[in-house]
Amino acid sequence: MTTQHRINLEQNGSAYACAEDDTLLRAGLRAGLGLAYECNVGACGSCKFDLLDGEVRDLFPEATGLRAKERERGKRLACQCVPVTDCRIKIRSGDEYVSAIRPQRFKARFVGRTTLTRDISLFSFATDMPARFLPGQYAMLSAPQLPQARAYSMSNIPNKEGIWQFIIRHVPGGRATTFLFEHLRENDEMDIDAPFGIAYLRTEVKRPIVGIAGGSGLAPVLSVMRGAAGLAASAGPVLLYGGRTPEDIPDVPQLTRAAEIHVDYHPVISAPEAGAAQSWGGDVGFVHEFIERKLSAPLPDYEYYLAGPPPMIEASVRLLVGDHKVPQDQIHYDRFF
Ligand SMILES: Cc1cc2nc3c(=O)[nH]c(=O)nc-3n(C[C@H](O)[C@H](O)[C@H](O)COP(=O)(O)OP(=O)(O)OC[C@H]3O[C@@H](n4cnc5c(N)ncnc54)[C@H](O)[C@@H]3O)c2cc1C
Ligand code: FES
The missing domain is CATH 3.40.50.80 (Nucleotide-binding domain of ferredoxin-NADP reductase (FNR) module)
Structure with missing residues (x-):
């Protein structure tokens, strides 16, 4: 079993377990905490935190979500850090970030691709359990052949058949999209971690x-x-x-x-x-x-x-x-x- 570390939050005294192969952000969301975030890929800076105690490993030290000055002051990105020891951190949080459906990691089987334009395709995956997410959310997709996970938004709606669909553009020279478009074969497995994102459908709102x-x-x-x-x-x-x-x-x-x-x-x-x-x-x-x-x-x-x-x-x-x-x-x- 992967070693777990305890992450203590300075602001409200709560704590959660984070596995050594999980990021501080995703583990916190899995535990039901409202840690601030947007992109999950090191670009937006919403998940920046201060490490007050303990040690983390930064998966993406070049991530653009932090300015050089912030890095010098010791800031880090929760979506790009995994724990090496127990930690005490100070990070922004809010109820709007609490996941209605707690993110989970699972395997998905690639079942087919439909071409939509010269560089955009619809990718379909199947899982053994229902596809649980809110319309508008995204998943993190990864595979052993890829160095890091990438974010892709679901284009379908939650369903008990376990179908996950994504509309993906092939970025020239892009690591993940070249793998998806050129190397992924039917029945190959990928790892999905989902759901994430706060731009989901507000069902209670009556406006068009x-x-x-x-x-x-x-x-x-x-x-x-x-x-x-x-x-x-x-x-x-x-x-x-x-x-x-x-x-x-x-x-x-x-x-x-x-x-x-x-x-x-x-x-x-x-x-x-x-x-x-x-x-x-x-x-x-x-x-x-x-x-x-x-x-x-x-x-x-x-x-x-x-x-x-x-x-x-x-x-x-x-x-x-x-x-x-x-x-x-x-x-x-x-x-x-
Ligand atoms: C919330 C969100 C939803 C998205 N939804 C979609 C979608 O529905 N469809 C779609 O086509 N695209 C989507 N994207 C973009 C997608 O995640 C990829 O950025 C895009 O497909 C290019 O990936 P690539 O690996 O082919 O390109 P690359 O140029 O190889 O990689 C670009 C991305 O990888 C990140 N990255 C690069 N190096 C590292 C590293 N060492 N560690 C961690 N990350 C690194 C970059 O920050 C950048 O996000 C979404 C992005 C976000 C943030
Ligand atoms: S969530 Fe965007 S940088 Fe971490």
């Missing part, structure tokens, strides 16, 4: 839903819209989807038809000079530039779910909060670092 997605950000937004389909408040979800060229836009109407949901869908391309743009009759620009034009009610009347590249998210949030005074708690997002 707006999804704003770029590239592979389609996955969690699709999951949210599928999850909302049975709810009274789900009337008329709007989906704005941005890609570079027409070739980068998946057949979203086909995906939503297959999922048996109706979505008011607006694709936008940002690079009209590239590819087959001449034949594109639709909108051209950055996806956030179309938010005002595509929504008929005042912008604070909607609930927003965003996923994709950080600049797309940041521009959209600036517009929604800065220009239109949409309350921050009506905007839920995952930045795909």
Whole structure:
């Protein structure tokens, strides 16, 4: 059995067990604690902590989630540190980070891939137990052939059959995506650790839903819209989807038809000079530039779910909060670092 260490939290005196092969963040979430986080991959900086006592091993010392000055002052990232001894740490926490479904590690069998665009595919995995997550959440996928886990958002909804679906873009030269696209074979096993993320569907909210997605950000937004389909408040979800060229836009109407949901869908391309743009009759620009034009009610009347590249998210949030005074708690997002 893997050695366990005791992690004591300075701020409230609580403690939890963390295995030597688990990160301080994920073990804390597994224990039901609301440790602050967003990305799980060392990029956002939300999980930074002070090590007051004990020793940890940093899996990713180059992670961009900490500035050099913060590292010099001894700050570390809970999503990238595993314990070497018992530890005492000071870390931000809050009820909003407590997992409604505690993350678990398990094996999943790869059952197939469907091509959606030249570099985006839908990957399906099967597990022996039900797929338990909230629409909009993500999983950490890893395999012995990969040095570290990567985050991928589920595009389907929870189900008792144990099916996990992901929409993944092949990043040129990317370690994990090259493995997934080029080396993974049917029936191969991968390790999943899930679910994570706080940009999940708020079922209690009655406002109509707006999804704003770029590239592979389609996955969690699709999951949210599928999850909302049975709810009274789900009337008329709007989906704005941005890609570079027409070739980068998946057949979203086909995906939503297959999922048996109706979505008011607006694709936008940002690079009209590239590819087959001449034949594109639709909108051209950055996806956030179309938010005002595509929504008929005042912008604070909607609930927003965003996923994709950080600049797309940041521009959209600036517009929604800065220009239109949409309350921050009506905007839920995952930045795909
Ligand atoms: C919350 C979240 C959800 C995401 N959902 C999706 C999705 O649904 N679909 C999708 O296509 N992509 C998604 N991504 C992006 C995805 O996780 C990968 O970053 C992307 O697929 C590129 O991975 P790669 O290994 O091919 O590329 P690489 O360029 O090899 O790796 C890039 C990623 O790996 C991390 N990394 C690099 N070196 C290390 C290291 N030594 N230790 C730890 N981490 C390291 C980087 O911080 C970066 O996140 C998501 C990202 C986040 C944060
Ligand atoms: S959650 Fe650790 S850096 Fe983002």
